[in-house]
Amino acid sequence: MPLEAGLLDILACPACHAPLQERATDDTEELVCTGTDCGLVYPVRDGIPVLLVDEAKKPE
Template identity: 80%
Template sequence: MPLEAGLLEILACPACHAPLNDRTSDEIPELLCTGTDCGLAYPVRDGIPVLLTDEARRP
């Protein structure tokens, strides 16, 4: 289930405050930080972004 465009416009990475991009790879939905120094990938579970740095992974 893709996230709404309006929601993506207001979401930001909690670690560096850069915008997030929606990405689905291998059927795993996640939001990628666009910051050059950060680059964390946050999971999306049941259509809800989990924006916790402890839950994020480094791609």
């Protein structure tokens, strides 16, 4: 389920305040921080972004 239009325009990474980019596969949807030093990956559950640093995955 894609995020609501315009939502990505106002969301930012809670750790570094960089813009977020949507990334989706067949079974998961995530928001990826575009900050060069951060790169955290936040899950989207049931169409709701979980923007908690403790829930984020570190970049690979």
